[in-house]
Amino acid sequence: MYRLVLVRHGESEWNKSNLFTGWTDVDLSAKGAKEAKDAGILLKEGKFVFDVAYTSYLKRAIKTLYYILDAMNLLWIPVHKTWQLNERHYGALQGLSKLTTAQQYGEDQVMLWRRSFDVLPPSLNQEDERYPRNDPKYRDVPDSQIPLTESLKETIVRVQDYWDREIKPQILAGKNVVIAAHGNSLRALVKYLENLSNEEIVDVNIPTGTPLVYTLDENLKPVEKYYLGSDQKVEHKIRKAADPDKILE
Ligand SMILES: O=C(O)[C@@H](CO)OP(=O)(O)O
Helix, strand or coil: CEEEEEEECCCEHHHHCCECCCCCCCCECHHHHHHHHHHHHHHHHCCCCCCEEEECCCHHHHHHHHHHHHHCCCCCCCEEECHHHCCCCCHHHCCCEHHHHHHHHCHHHHHHHHHCCCCCCCCCCCCCCCCHHHCHHHCCCCHHHCCCCCCHHHHHHHHHHHHHHHHHHHHHCCCCEEEEECHHHHHHHHHHHHCCCCCHHHHCCCCECCCEEEEECCCCCEEEEEECCCHHHHHHHHHHHHCCCCCCC
């Protein structure tokens, strides 16, 4: 049996103001930083130990990971960063308000863009300043892999490729792995690990700053899954991830 821990970053500034984020490199809010520190304390209290950590190229996930490792006195372990764990690219929606977009296009269309398996958000064009090729972080990513928009389907391809090449061999070698990433890059991994259908994944929402613990069998199939933290708090955060319009605040 193996154990794997996934953590979505703590609340970001754009989660707080309810803007489509994707690859925009926004920081954690003060609340998000606290969520990350609290996640680290929960993991420490639960006697978790990690040998190696993975995160994206985006500071909200990187900082979340460092707050967690700091709380666990594990800042020394190897940390691997990759664009392949970045959030799903939200195309031309990036920076727009989710509420205003729902008023303009209807809630059903926005839910398709947010949670469906294969509906692509409107695409950027290469002249757009948000085109990732303009960002030095992505200088080593081939043109053919730089997204202008992504659905969950495209996100799964890059996440699964990284999982198969880099993360899976470490787990099979007996390393305790933690992955700090994003709502949709983690939904991509959860869909793959749990072999969920394209319909089942629509209803999966991953809460911010809440460790998701998997026990995996020798074929890395999940045999147990739970969130660390009080059931009530986790349930509230899952509902908030599904409906960020602050109705639940
Ligand atoms: O804006 C985003 O990039 C994501 C994650 O915060 O939002 P959503 O809940 O719409 O997938």
